[in-house]
Amino acid sequence: MECSLDCESRVTIKVEGLSYRYNSASALDGLTFEVERGELVGLVGPNGSGKTTLLKCLSRVLTPCSGVILLDGRDISKMSLLEVARICASVPSEFSADVNLPVVDAVLLGRHPHVRGVWWEDERDEEVAMRAIERMKISDFARRRLGELSSGEKQRVMLAKALAQEAKVLLVDEPVAYLDIRYQLEIMEILRTLADDGVTVIAAMHQLSLAARYCDKLIVLKKGRIVACGKPEEVICEELIEDVYGVKAFVQKLPSVGLVVIPVATVDGGGVR
Amino acid sequence: MSVVKRKVILLVALSFAGLLVLSVLSMSSLVFGAKEASLWEVAASLNRLLLFGWPIGNYLPLPSCVDLSLDSILYYSRIPRTIVAVLIGSGLAASGAIMQAIARNPLVDPYISGVSSGAALGAALSLLTSWFTGVAQMISLPLAAFAGGLTAFTLTFLIYRASGETPLSFVLGGVIVGVAFTSLTTLLIVTSDKELHGVLFWVFGSVAYASWDNVWVLAPIIVSLTLACLLFARDLNVFLLGDEQAVQMGVNVKLFRRGMMVVAALMASSCVAFTGIIGFVGLVVPHIVRLALGSDHRLLLPLSSIFGANLLLAADIIARIAMKPIELPVGVITSFIGVPFFAYLLIRRGKRYGM
Numbered sequence: 001m002e003c004s005l006d007c008e009s010r011v012t013i014k015v016e017g018l019s020y021r022y023n024s025a026s027a028l029d030g031l032t033f034e035v036e037r038g039e040l041v042g043l044v045g046p047n048g049s050g051k052t053t054l055l056k057c058l059s060r061v062l063t064p065c066s067g068v069i070l071l072d073g074r075d076i077s078k079m080s081l082l083e084v085a086r087i088c089a090s091v092p093s094e095f096s097a098d099v100n101l102p103v104v105d106a107v108l109l110g111r112h113p114h115v116r117g118v119w120w121e122d123e124r125d126e127e128v129a130m131r132a133i134e135r136m137k138i139s140d141f142a143r144r145r146l147g148e149l150s151s152g153e154k155q156r157v158m159l160a161k162a163l164a165q166e167a168k169v170l171l172v173d174e175p176v177a178y179l180d181i182r183y184q185l186e187i188m189e190i191l192r193t194l195a196d197d198g199v200t201v202i203a204a205m206h207q208l209s210l211a212a213r214y215c216d217k218l219i220v221l222k223k224g225r226i227v228a229c230g231k232p233e234e235v236i237c238e239e240l241i242e243d244v245y246g247v248k249a250f251v252q253k254l255p256s257v258g259l260v261v262i263p264v265a266t267v268d269g270g271g272v273r
Numbered sequence: 274m275s276v277v278k279r280k281v282i283l284l285v286a287l288s289f290a291g292l293l294v295l296s297v298l299s300m301s302s303l304v305f306g307a308k309e310a311s312l313w314e315v316a317a318s319l320n321r322l323l324l325f326g327w328p329i330g331n332y333l334p335l336p337s338c339v340d341l342s343l344d345s346i347l348y349y350s351r352i353p354r355t356i357v358a359v360l361i362g363s364g365l366a367a368s369g370a371i372m373q374a375i376a377r378n379p380l381v382d383p384y385i386s387g388v389s390s391g392a393a394l395g396a397a398l399s400l401l402t403s404w405f406t407g408v409a410q411m412i413s414l415p416l417a418a419f420a421g422g423l424t425a426f427t428l429t430f431l432i433y434r435a436s437g438e439t440p441l442s443f444v445l446g447g448v449i450v451g452v453a454f455t456s457l458t459t460l461l462i463v464t465s466d467k468e469l470h471g472v473l474f475w476v477f478g479s480v481a482y483a484s485w486d487n488v489w490v491l492a493p494i495i496v497s498l499t500l501a502c503l504l505f506a507r508d509l510n511v512f513l514l515g516d517e518q519a520v521q522m523g524v525n526v527k528l529f530r531r532g533m534m535v536v537a538a539l540m541a542s543s544c545v546a547f548t549g550i551i552g553f554v555g556l557v558v559p560h561i562v563r564l565a566l567g568s569d570h571r572l573l574l575p576l577s578s579i580f581g582a583n584l585l586l587a588a589d590i591i592a593r594i595a596m597k598p599i600e601l602p603v604g605v606i607t608s609f610i611g612v613p614f615f616a617y618l619l620i621r622r623g624k625r626y627g628m
Contacts, residue, residue, distance in 0.1 A: 059521045085523030098377070100568045104276050105510075112511050113523045119507060119571055127309050145567065159513075165522075218373035 012037045012169060012200045013058065018067035020053055020224075027053045029224040031067070035202065035217075037168075042211035042232070043204040046245050050132035051204035052093070054221070058202070059090040071169065085113035089167035091158045093174035093204075099147025103157050106146060107133055109122055110164030132163035135190065143157035151178040159187065163194075170194065172203040176210065188214045189235045209247075212236050212259035220244060242267055284572050291579035298586045302355040303347060305567060305593050307600075310343050318344045322352075329376055349484075357483035357491060358589045358603075359582040361544045362554055364495040366581020368540040369555020370573055371502055374509045375533045376433070377516075378440040379563070380618060382555030383422075383541030385421030386443070387450035388553065389550045391425025392418040392542035393476075394454045394461070398535055401465040415546045425450050426534060478551035478604025485545075487547045494543045498536055505533070506570040513568055551604040552610020554581055560618065584610075 013035040020028040028050045035041050043051045056062040058069060060076055069076045076084055089110070097106065110132065111125040121129075133139050134155045146154060155178055162170055175191065176184040184207070192214050195201045205211045211218060212232035220228040220235060222244045228235045236259055241249040250262040301313050310318075327348045376386070382387045399417035432446030458476075502509075508529060511519045519526050525527035541555070558581040559573060566572050588606040595601060 051588065056517070061517050061520045080523070081520060081525055082523035083586075085521060088521075090518075090521045092515075095518060096377070096513045097515060097518075099567050100563050101513050102567045105567060105569055106514065108276065109510060109514060109522070112507065118504065120281065123275070126275055126277055135415060 009219060012072055013202075014068075014070040014073075015058075016068045016070075018054075018064050018065050018069060020050075020057055020062060020064050021091065022053075027224050028057070028064070030223075031226055033219060033226060035200055035228055037200055038198045039216045040191055040194050040214060041203070042206060042215035042218045043147045043202060043221065043251060044206070044211055044218055049219055049221040049244075052173055053224075055090060055173050055204060057200065058169075059088055059171050061090075062085050082247045085165070085168055088169040088171065089156075089162035089165035090171040091162045091173060091175065093177055095158065097146050097155075099145060101136060103142045103144055103146065103149070104129070104133070107138075107142075107160045107164050110161040113165065122263070128166060129160075129164045132160040136160040136161040137186075152180065152183060155179065156183070159190075168199060169263055170199055170201045172201065174205060175203050176205070176207060183212060208237075208241070208261040209259065212261065213257070236261060280569065280572060281287050283566065284575065287566075287572075287576055288579055290501050291576065291583060295579065295583050295586065298583060298590065299355050299359070299456070302358065302590055303351050306346070306351060307347055307591055308343065314343060314577040315347070315434065318347050322348060330480055345428060351362040353485050353488050354480050354483040354589070356488050356585065357547065358480045358586045360488070360491045360495045361480065361548055361551065362585025363499065363578035364491075364540045364544045364581075365551065365554040367502060367556040367574055368537045368544075369581075370559035370570070370577045371509070371533055371537040371540075373559055374557070374570065375530050375537070376430075376443055377512065378443050379560060380440060380444050380446065380556070380615070381447070382553065383537075383545075384451070384550065384552035385615075386447040387425040387429045388422040388538050388541045389545050389552065390451040390454035391428075392422035392457070392538075392545035394458045395419065395421025395542070396546045397461050398460045400595050401461055405422050411486060411490065415494070415543045418546035419539050419542040421454070422545065423535065423538045425454055426538045430534070476549060477602035478549040478607075479592075479602040480585075481600060481602075483547070485579055491543060493548060495540060498540050499574075502533075502536060503571075503574055505529075506574055509533070509570040509574075510568075523618065548600075551585070551607055553607045553615065557607075557611050557614050558584055560614075 002040065015034070016032050018028055018031040019026070023061075031054065032127065032182065035120065045051055053062065057064050060081060063077070071079070071084070071087055107129045108121055108126065110166050111121050111129060115125060133142055135160050138156050138160055141149065141153060146157065149157065155175070159172070162172075172191070175187050179187060188210055189202060191201050195216070203211075203215070214270070215232055216227070217230065218232050218235045220240065221224055227244060228240055236251060238249055238251050241247055241261065241263075245263075246267050248264045248267055250264055251259065253259050292593050300312070300315075303319070304310060304312055310586065321344060327344070365383055371382065372381045372386055373379055376572040395417035396414055398421075399414045428450045429447045432450070433443040436446065441602045446568075510526050514522070516526050544551070559577045562573055562576045564581060566576070585603065585607070588610070589603045592601040592603045592606050595606075
């Protein structure tokens, strides 16, 4: 068992020449990168730079125009949707779930790709879902319905759903967007422990300081292209932020905190648009 | 208690309760009508029918003092009428529940989505033109209704797609498609030289003319389609998280939605083919079940079927006795229940659903 794991390459996701177009507008342009097992990868870049599109291609919601995505060495375009769903879970930044759906049911839906029976989840499915609920600290409102929750609470429910899916790869779109600073840190800590447990996590983020502190690797996108890829301290610098976002920023490495990025002022002529 | 066990118990208990009420309603449906009869007389007649079949005289020399007119009314009218009401009620409610799931819109039912009007046009074409007669018409009637219903549903969906995919655009799309098809049906009825058996009743929806022929065509369609939907209840649940999540959880959304659209349209259309347009059953029933128990389709679909049957049967009994001796079309009764309910949904929940 050990050997077979080691003989397998450590790479879980390999992307080669990935391109995607919305009608005529190019959204992703020849992306090539690799992600290793158990890495927490931050996907950063301005709005419209292709972060969400990339995540959707990886979870097979969108089919790329060209390029190959290998998941555990297998081409995902040749896998069934259910096979992909068993390996790869995703948490969208925005979603319009049914308002009458109880939280417990939403999390249990994460078991969908794994349920063996025709109708009911078995005891193990429920156990996994309950663990996910505890881990995301949502048991207080587990009996309430989605329509009664705040967007931050909903986001944690969706993360719990993804945990219940027991995926090897977790694709998260703006996991901390609607959360207060405490939950921002809690979610990042949870993503970090998941990665340390061997789950590969790719998170699209806007909070550069958080991304730099928690991620093993950052992929910086601009207009559908990768402009930088590597360890946060190697990638994040004032020049890059000015180039990518069109923003003058203050970047410093604080001894007890890590990298801190403070946006200061916009720069004319920079940015995406 | 575990979440799943709780659901199983709820499902069994409520199904049992629903079926119990349904049997009481069915018995009442046999008792009430133009000819007054006591429960005891009806029971005696039913007993004779069950033992000897119909017509009774062929098999058994009965003393002439036994009045067989009630037996005849039960056999030719009230029994098929009751069965058809049960089938239609459950078919419309299940179809409504499925439409609400695949359109992700709680304000949709066979009537509002235009399916009923489309099916009515198809059925009117088959009944009023002399293209088919006899047995051919018996088969062509549900087929024509289905073609009409599916066409209307597809049109509504296309309008919905083209107009920004908001819940409101689906409702409005359905309304204009419905109006268009209803006008065509009216045109057909007015210009036809054929006398359509109780045209008015048919336009408003009624089970008064239900016959055994209807039962034999409807029963296999409704029962098999309901069972087929139940198999996919878990996949319908994934739709509750939105299209993208459904794809991401391993459901082929496009294929599945099309399949379910056909099934829902088929169910609703075959109901319309035999009883005309009966509105709002498909709206009210799934909605009440959903409010009470949440949106899990493993509870929602079977319980909507059972309670839909209850609602339509009750409405039909009311239609018979409310203004005795005049009999009302059952569609009028369901509209009396459904319209205020729809208004309530729009006012109370419209904001939540982004309208």
